[in-house]
Amino acid sequence: MDLNQKRTRTVDRVDSVDPDLVSPESTPMCPFPDEVLEPVLSLINSHKDRSSVSLVCKDWYNAERWSRRHVFIGNCYSVSPEIVVGRFPKIRSVTLKGKPRFSDFNLVPEDWGADVYPWLSVLAKAYPFLEELRLKRMAVSDESLEFLAMNFPEFKALSLLSCDGFSTDGLKAIATHCRNLAELDIQENGIDDLGGDWLSCFPETLTTLQVLNFASLNSEVSFSDLEKLVTRCKSLRVLKVNRTINLDQLQKLLLRAPQLTELGTGTFTQDLVTRPVADLEATFGSCKNLLTISGLWDTNSLYLPVIYPACASLTFLNLSCAALRSFELAMLLIHCKSLRRLWVLDTVGDMGLEAVGSWCPLLEELRVFPADPFEQENVAGVTESGFVAVSRGCPKLHYVLYFCHQMTNAAVATVVQNCPGFTHFRLCIMNLGQPDYVTNEPMDEAFGAVVRTCPNLQRLAVSGLLTDLTFEYIGKYAKNLEILSVAFAGSSDLGLKYVLGGCPRLRKLEIRDCPFGNAALLSGLTKYESMRSLWMSACNLTMNGCRVLAKEMPRLNVEVMKDEDSEDSQAHKVYIYRTVAGPRRDAPPFVLTL
């Protein structure tokens, strides 16, 4: 192949290279034969690294595409299944993400799209030996699950996160037909729970299960079938049951599977004491490999202590289903010296967070969820002082998700001074437009402190009363920012302009209810192709502004979601993303691609 041809051909990230022009020969520019290059490249797993590899030269591009086993598609509409299978012939694992993140909060109408079926039908022909499928925010029907179960004989791992459209009937198909299933991970989905008999569909011959997570399903399963399943699957390392499993049953399961590394319990209390607490405690003590515990529904001071013997080696404790009080959390954390990640409800209060600061010096991630998110009056919860207390005791903290009702600029500044290594800073002051409650000023300085002090910041969610100044700070200082979430903030177009003019690494921007208009949108014209997507809802965009953008940037899909009540000229919900697949062919009537 002509060297000049190679150099002038640009292979950009969205990969529009025609696979037919691939050449298998190596050239003087590339001394490694494919037999050497491919095995070396097969050791590279990060998809970002692989993307870089593929840009080096034609040979590397080829070697990379033949050695890739896992493909990650962050936006299912950015590329078509045909293009993917055309480029990568030997894929064994696919990760697909669909709807914009705000669909988690009901901002995206149903039937918007992201149906996995069109992907499955193409994948079945190209990758009959596909082993893994991980879906996030995709529309998954029972038919799709049945198709999956019937058409991929080597299928091993299914992970569904925040998907909807299926029922437990679909799970029955998976359980029945996937003979080599190793992983079934069902999380937080809009699932139609028709009963628990899907679990009984696993054949007696299935012994390969390593991961089983059905914590988010509501129906009771057959305990005896579950127990038999757990007994015969000796490699089971992750087991997360649902709330219908009681303590007695959990005890039995743990005795069958002491090798577990991740455990999600069922209901963690008893009305009728059938077994002394000491027994349960001993069982937990015998689980020497536990790294993660979650579930713990309904637990209280009587039963929570049974997990203490397992706490010393725990690295992740998910208490977001257990409404603990401060002292209960404190007593528990005394035993959790290895803890790296902690999720709690705000029932633990500031005092609970002080205990976190005292007992968990290795903590890296903290998420505090509100127990009563809609409650306005008489809410306790956590405040700025709990936040500061954690930061004092946990210098390694780099990921925080914090829901609160009040905050101050000074507190946030102190927090980031104590923990300058933040990579993910998501602060949600639940009262809209809430200023610093001490000084009554906007919260601009808080987020200014965050972006100035934390050079590694990748993800930021802002809240509270914010003016354009916040965005000026973000644009100026947040050099590594990749994901930004904004709601009910800003004063004018300038806010968005600042962000689009700075933040060189921005990939995902999601905005709702901000006063940003067309001028701001168009100021980012050249930036959107380097981003995965932009969401703007309830801002000041008009159809004309969006049309201008669509016209200037043909490689973006500019989609406007219309609804009956809004004015014709207003662009009520706008979703913009780069794509090599052209406009969606499956757009519902309320989605207009401009």
Add this chain to the structure above:
Amino acid sequence: MDGGTPAAGAGGGGSMLTKSKNKGNNHNNDDDGLELGLGLSIGGGLKAKEGYKILTGQYMPDLKSSCSSSSSSSSSSVNISASSIVGTKRTAAVHSVSPPNATSVVGWPPIRKAHRVTILANRIKSEHEDFSSRPETDNITNGHHLTVKVNMDGTLIGRKVDLYAHTSYETLAQTLENMFYGTCSSRLLNGTSEFVLTYEDKDGDCMLVGDVPWQMFLSSVKRLRILRNPKT
């Protein structure tokens, strides 16, 4: 989260949240500027508060399904009303003077369905713990109440008592005696009274108060009844 608040779900009427601009810093001066005016057009009882207040009237764990089959029409009508603030043409009335507190905003706070935990119905609070000097344990205003009805044989009008405000059977009995003073002649718990204190548990059975540990009682009690002692 889900903007399926009862009002919005019912009528899809203009629900607007108004922002109080008095904390102004350089707010928008643009004509189409910061019209983040979402005001709730449901009637009644709007207290003036600073800033935005988000409130739904009651806790609704699964609004998506309760919001009239969450069909796209209903969810989008809610979405519209929460967002019909765009630009200069505000279609719904603006409550500019006194921002309502009983407002509802679609998808706010941003919590995924799985994290909306219904804890109130299931949480057992023990008042016996150490750290009891901490104000938090005495604080019952954090939303955790267990208020049950108390009916007494021969008395038409029932009472209500918050069980979480008590730490033991003794204090509960004392409170009940004080409530029904005059009709109870002696202590309720020791079996010598003309009356006996019973409760209805989760299974609907009538049980004698005092047999099980306090905590366990709290987890299964549904209502209290003071019955005439059949032995007297």
